[in-house]
Amino acid sequence: MLAVGPGSRCVDATLGDGGHAAAILEATAPDGKLLGIDADPQALERARKRLSAFGDRAILVNDNFANMEAIVERHSFRPVLAVLMDLGLSSWQLESGGRGFSFREDVGLDMRLSPSQPVTASDVVNTYSQVELQRIISTYGEEHQARRIAAAIVRQRPIGTALQLAQAIEAAVPRRGQRIHPATRTFQAIRVFVNRELETLESALEQAVRVLEQGGRLVVIAYHSLDDRLIKTFLRRESRDCICPTGQPTCTCEHRASVRLLTKKVVKPSAAEVRENPRVRSARLRACVALGQAQ
Numbered sequence: 347m348l349a350v351g352p353g354s355r356c357v358d359a360t361l362g363d364g365g366h367a368a369a370i371l372e373a374t375a376p377d378g379k380l381l382g383i384d385a386d387p388q389a390l391e392r393a394r395k396r397l398s399a400f401g402d403r404a405i406l407v408n409d410n411f412a413n414m415e416a417i418v419e420r421h422s423f424r425p426v427l428a429v430l431m432d433l434g435l436s437s438w439q440l441e442s443g444g445r446g447f448s449f450r451e452d453v454g455l456d457m458r459l460s461p462s463q464p465v466t467a468s469d470v471v472n473t474y475s476q477v478e479l480q481r482i483i484s485t486y487g488e489e490h491q492a493r494r495i496a497a498a499i500v501r502q503r504p505i506g507t508a509l510q511l512a513q514a515i516e517a518a519v520p521r522r523g524q525r526i527h528p529a530t531r532t533f534q535a536i537r538v539f540v541n542r543e544l545e546t547l548e549s550a551l552e553q554a555v556r557v558l559e560q561g562g563r564l565v566v567i568a569y570h571s572l573d574d575r576l577i578k579t580f581l582r583r584e585s586r587d588c589i590c591p592t593g594q595p596t597c598t599c600e601h602r603a604s605v606r607l608l609t610k611k612v613v614k615p616s617a618a619e620v621r622e623n624p625r626v627r628s629a630r631l632r633a634c635v636a637l638g639q640a641q
Contacts, residue, residue, distance in 0.1 A: 347565045347608060347633040348428040354378045356428040357418065357557070359411035359550060362436045364393030370430070371400045379403050381423045385410045385460040385541075389436065410460065412546035415553040425559040431550065433543075434569045434629070447537060449512030449529040455505065457537045467536050471511060476500045486544075487535030488571065491519045495532055508533075534570060544576060551580050555604050560638025563608070567631045574612065574630045581607060581634050605634035 350356055354374045358367045361382035371380050382397070382404060384390045390408045397404040407417055411431065418426060435447055445456040446467055457467035470482065476496045484492035498518030505511050512529040519528040538544065554564050568574040583589055584605045588597045613631040620627045 347631070348430060348563055350374050350378065350428050352376065352378060354427045355423060355425060356380050356430065357414065357423070357426055357554075358382045359414055359429060359431045359554065360384065360433060361393045361406065362389055362432065364396040366430055366432060367393060367397055367404065368400075370428075371397065371403055374403075377403075379405065379423070381418065381421060381426075382406045383409055383411050383414065383417060387460070410546055411550040412553075414550055415557055418557045424557075425562075426557045427559055427562045429554040429558060429562070429564045431547075431554070431564075431566045433547070433567060433573050434625075446508035446511075447533070449508055449515075449527060449533055452507050452509040455508055455511060457533075457540045459541050463541065465540055467540055468506075470536055470540060471499060472504050482539045483532050483535045485535070486538040486572065487531035487533075489531040489535065491528075494518050538572065544572060547573060547576060548580065551577065555584060555634075555636055558636035558638075560636060562636045563633060564605070564636065565631065565633045567629055569628050569630070574632075577632050578612070581605060581632055585634065604637055606637060608633040608635060 348356065348370070350370055350373050352374060355378065356370050356374065358370065358380055361367055361384035364382070367380055367382050371378065374380070380403065382393060384393065385408070387408050390406055394406055397406070405421055405423065409417055418424065444451070444453050445458065446453050447457055455467040455471055470479070474482070479496035479499055480492045483489045483495055489495065495515050495518055498514050499505065499511070502514040505514060512527070515529040515532055516527070521528055558564060566577050568577055585603050585607050587601065587603050588599060589601045590597050590599045609632050615626045615629050
């Protein structure tokens with residue numbers, strides 16, 4: 347989908363451990379370059395070690411992808427022929443990051459991708475009202491038991507660790523044969539809220555289209571329905587010339603398509619991919635081609 351080759355300049359807007367970045371740098375050898383962005387300084391350092399063999403072909407920046415356009419300009423990184431966003435947490439962040447992303451960790455409730463962010467998961471869990479907690483869990487986790495879970499959290503406060511939070515949720519909403527842990531959607535909701543993930547994603551998508559050269563490609567991989575719905579809506583809107591309300595007799599929006607869809611339908615992992623790596627089972631990929639300012 348990225349269609350990169352020798353000499354291509356690419357932005358990996360969610361660098362993580364650098365796995366995608368290494369593959370892109372190999373595909374763009376000998377002189378292609380990659381601008382890698384990640385809000386998590388620990389992840390960036392892990393990627394820096396992994397990508398050290400590529401030398402100055404890899405430019406790594408500790409920042410949020412919501413600042414992509416400014417980062418590209420600051421590093422004079424043009425022309426950009428591909429932008430990749432993989433919105434999942436890395437296995438390392440989930441298993442040993444020590445910030446409470448996983449309900450199996452007996453560690454403090456942080457969940458911030460960047461230590462510069464002002465609100466932690468502990469702040470949300472231990473100080474927000476029951477009504478606020480219910481709204482967050484319902485809106486960002488699409489959890490049907492949000493009211494019961496919010497009440498349980500308030501009863502159990504103070505809650506010091508991710509494991510304690512998970513246990514409080516499981517006591518309120520027993521598993522009863524469910525495939526996923528009862529705390530899964532609540533943990534997702536708190537993480538999305540703490541990191542303002544939906545707001546930053548929308549801004550990053552808009553900037554990605556602007557920084558791409560005509561014919562450049564944007565590929566986005568999402569792992570839950572909130573992200574995927576936002577991406578789908580954005581790409582459909584930007585692939586149309588008119589976005590006036592249905593039934594309006596004359597176009598007044600003056601909107602012009604900025605992308606052409608590469609994926610008419612979402613691309614899901616194959617059964618073989620899921621067997622090799624079960625964590626990709628919920629991955630959803632969408633892609634487009636930038637039409638450029640002249641279109």
